[in-house]
Amino acid sequence: MPSLPTGARHSLCTVFAEEVAVTAISNATEAVCTAPGHGLVAGDIVLIESGWSRLNNRSFRVKSVDADTFTLEGKKANTSNTEFYIPGGGAGSVKKAITWVDIDQVISTSTSGGEAKKVTYRYENDENEYEINDGWTPVSRTMEIDSDAIDTPGYNALLDLTEVQTTTIMRTINRNGSITLLPCTVALNEEEIRQEGQINRVRVDVSGKARSIRYKS
Secondary structure, eight states, X not given: OOXXXXXXXXXXXXXXXXXXXXXXXXXXXXXXXXXXXXXXXXXXXXEEEESSTTTTTEEEEEEEEOSSEEEEOSGGGOOOOTTTSOTTOOOEEEEEEEEEEEOOSEEEEEEEOOOEEEEEEOOTTOSOOEEEEEEEOOOEEEEEEEGGGGGXXXXXXXXXXXXXXXXXXXXXXXXXSOXXXXXXXXXXXXXXXXXXXXXXXXXXXXEESSOOEEEOO
């Protein structure tokens, strides 16, 4: 069944647990991370830093845990291709998201980026042009919220994160239960947008640090 924007909840992580070293990450269909003393449980949301650029600065849900290891959930955690994920090169760190704050009174959201970057070329002896992909454009989102939300916890979280410009996670839970996780920085512009026939609002720019991760539920 199709999902709609109506009923979506947007949250920001405002508190992370202490960073824990990840000493190794396996090449597997769902990566297994070795991190003694990680303290994680299944279902936790984490931010990963890794020597593998395709895994670095991405947010995942933890699928399962053992004493010194945890498994990342989903197809985006597939590190089995050893050309992209050089064996032994994935070590880094992990941080668990502890506190989430909802952004209230969201009026609209829009998204851009995440598309393939195109390179067009032609050989001198060929009249045809060709196109190949060369990475991905950065993901960005724009949110407009009611300017009267000024005293809400979400507004205050946006203010604080705007000042420090540290990487956080934006979590969106749709009404059908699907979840999107986007590591990002945020910037709240408090200058009110005033238009006849519309409520006053302010704008939030969200700058993605990687492509988002999506879970069906």
